[in-house]
Amino acid sequence: MPRILALDYGSVRVGVALSDPLGLTAQAQETLTPKSKAELMKKLYDVIKEHDVESIVLGLPLNMDGSRGPKALEAEALAETLRQRFSLPVHLWDERLTTRQAQSTLRETNTRTKGNKPKLDSLAAVFLLQSYLDCERAHGQ
Numbered sequence: 001m002p003r004i005l006a007l008d009y010g011s012v013r014v015g016v017a018l019s020d021p022l023g024l025t026a027q028a029q030e031t032l033t034p035k036s037k038a039e040l041m042k043k044l045y046d047v048i049k050e051h052d053v054e055s056i057v058l059g060l061p062l063n064m065d066g067s068r069g070p071k072a073l074e075a076e077a078l079a080e081t082l083r084q085r086f087s088l089p090v091h092l093w094d095e096r097l098t099t100r101q102a103q104s105t106l107r108e109t110n111t112r113t114k115g116n117k118p119k120l121d122s123l124a125a126v127f128l129l130q131s132y133l134d135c136e137r138a139h140g141q
Helices: 039-049 070-088 098-108 117-138
Strands: 003-009 014-020 026-028 055-062 092-093
Touching: 003 070, 014 039, 014 117, 026 039, 026 117, 039 070, 039 117, 055 070, 055 117, 070 092, 092 117
Parallel strands: 003 055, 055 092
Antiparallel strands: 003 014, 014 026
């Protein structure tokens, strides 16, 4: 069954999460650390093919007041690249506070956040995707 891929995009790391086959829950995947955009596209291609991905949810890093800054514009440009490259729907999704949620969760499980940024990024992608899945389910889609 097709899955939904979520990306918590950063300039150094990209947190990755996948939905379960029924689209109910999000599971963390390995955080990507590509050296270039070309390498990122290759790694994403592999994930998309391996897991039969039907759509992508990309974190949109809005400012706390909801405005778009340079990072949001970069995410919007990446979304367009992903649409063209993979011919899949790409949904931009507000990612405000997902990293804080991830930090809090790691602290609650007595997992150090310092020096554990890859785990933090993949967990942020999980929160991003779970929020999207919950919203889609609530709206009957």
